[in-house]
Amino acid sequence: MSENSMLIYHGIHEFQSACLSGDILLHSSAVTLGKFDGVHRGHQKLLSEVLRRQQEGLTGIMFAIDSGGQQILTEQERASYVASLGMDVLIECPFSKELMTMQAEAFIGRVLKEILHAAVLVVGSDFRFGYGRAGSAQMLLDRQKQYGYRAVIETKECYQGREISSTRIRSALKAGDMDLTEALLGRPYPVSGRVVHGRHLGSTIGFPTVNILPSARKLLPPDGVYATVTELQDGRCVPGVTNIGTNPTISDGNDRTVETYLLDFSEDLYGTDLQTRFYHRIRGEEVFSSLEELTAQMKEDAGKGLHFLSRRGVLPKT
Ligand SMILES: Cc1cc2nc3c(=O)[nH]c(=O)nc-3n(C[C@H](O)[C@H](O)[C@H](O)COP(=O)(O)O)c2cc1C
Numbered sequence: 518m519s520e521n522s523m524l525i526y527h528g529i530h531e532f533q534s535a536c537l538s539g540d541i542l543l544h545s546s547a548v549t550l551g552k553f554d555g556v557h558r559g560h561q562k563l564l565s566e567v568l569r570r571q572q573e574g575l576t577g578i579m580f581a582i583d584s585g586g587q588q589i590l591t592e593q594e595r596a597s598y599v600a601s602l603g604m605d606v607l608i609e610c611p612f613s614k615e616l617m618t619m620q621a622e623a624f625i626g627r628v629l630k631e632i633l634h635a636a637v638l639v640v641g642s643d644f645r646f647g648y649g650r651a652g653s654a655q656m657l658l659d660r661q662k663q664y665g666y667r668a669v670i671e672t673k674e675c676y677q678g679r680e681i682s683s684t685r686i687r688s689a690l691k692a693g694d695m696d697l698t699e700a701l702l703g704r705p706y707p708v709s710g711r712v713v714h715g716r717h718l719g720s721t722i723g724f725p726t727v728n729i730l731p732s733a734r735k736l737l738p739p740d741g742v743y744a745t746v747t748e749l750q751d752g753r754c755v756p757g758v759t760n761i762g763t764n765p766t767i768s769d770g771n772d773r774t775v776e777t778y779l780l781d782f783s784e785d786l787y788g789t790d791l792q793t794r795f796y797h798r799i800r801g802e803e804v805f806s807s808l809e810e811l812t813a814q815m816k817e818d819a820g821k822g823l824h825f826l827s828r829r830g831v832l833p834k835t
């Protein structure tokens with residue numbers, strides 16, 4: 518299958534129906550299992566193994582369990598990233614009562630074998646599954662012969678001597694450490710959304726901004742100013758500085774916005790979809806006593822942002 522033809526299913530039953538109706542022709546699959554929030558460097562190790570098995574003729578399946586809560590990547594961001602890697606199938610599975618209460622043995626027999634036709638299973642060494650988290654990577658190894666699959670257990674990918682995990686990324690993000698977040702994710706932190714109208718005050722002070730509306734479940738870095746690169750809907754990448762916050766200088770501070778001043782850019786982007794990538798935190802959001810002070814600070818932010826991005830070598834070629 519080609520890069521952009523990844524099939525996406527919501528829940529095991531939707532996938533099963535697609536197999537029964539012939540929408541998908543499934544012989545044997547290579548399946549990777551977990552929550553996969555962020556698709557970080559550890560997850561990518563598992564995906565590479567599945568992609569390798571895909572090359573050998575198996576259907577590659579990422580089975581991603583969603584237990585709710587704030588997300589490092591929204592479903593859309595994750596799906597487009599995983600599709601870009603070339604995965605055949607993504608099953609987004611809510612952590613339903615059925616799944617929560619299914620015994621580990623039944624999960625192997627009914628879900629992995631009967632529905633997914635797993636010939637290869639790829640998980641990390643700490644993977645747990647089934648009711649009460651009773652199933653483990655070791656159990657998957659122990660049942661190989663009985664169920665006729667091969668279990669590939671990957672060691673945990675580390676960064677600076679510590680295991681990479683979604684939990685670690687959440688705490689790096691919460692601390693505004695975008696450099697560490699990038700190192701753990703393997704790419705800069707993305708925030709996607711559609712451009713909406715702001716107060717239109719920006720253009721009057723010489724700093725027009727694009728305001729995007731991220732999904733409600735999306736985890737945002739803490740309020741403050743960041744060096745960013747924004748990918749436009751047409752694929753162009755534009756450097757800028759992004760403010761996340763409530764704009765306390767000019768408003769009563771209730772609504773949180775994500776707004777980017779794109780450097781040397783003046784086209785109309787309303788209604789288009791953007792992805793802003795966060796490279797580095799410059800400062801926290803402040804209250805200024807005048808618009809002049811705010812604009813002087815924004816000018817300094819733009820200079821700092823540009824300096825950081827050029828030093829990092831991420832300035833797009835124009
Ligand atoms: C780089 C940058 C830094 C900003 N810093 C602050 C800040 O520290 N405090 C604040 O109240 N607003 C800050 N803002 C938000 C401005 O108040 C806002 O962009 C401006 O008033 C225009 O708003 P509008 O897009 O709704 O018209 C910042 C905006 C940018 C782009």
Ligand SMILES: Nc1ncnc2c1ncn2[C@@H]1O[C@H](COP(=O)(O)OP(=O)(O)OP(=O)(O)O)[C@@H](O)[C@H]1O
Pocket residue numbers: 550551552553554558559560562563639640641642643644671672673674675680681682683684685
């Ligand atoms: N650092 C890693 N290296 C290799 N495999 C990993 C790593 N982290 C997680 N995995 C594996 O990737 C799959 C999905 O992991 P999952 O998202 O459930 O865990 P996680 O990233 O540790 O998240 P959390 O911090 O929320 O527990 C599992 O099979 C897990 O064992």
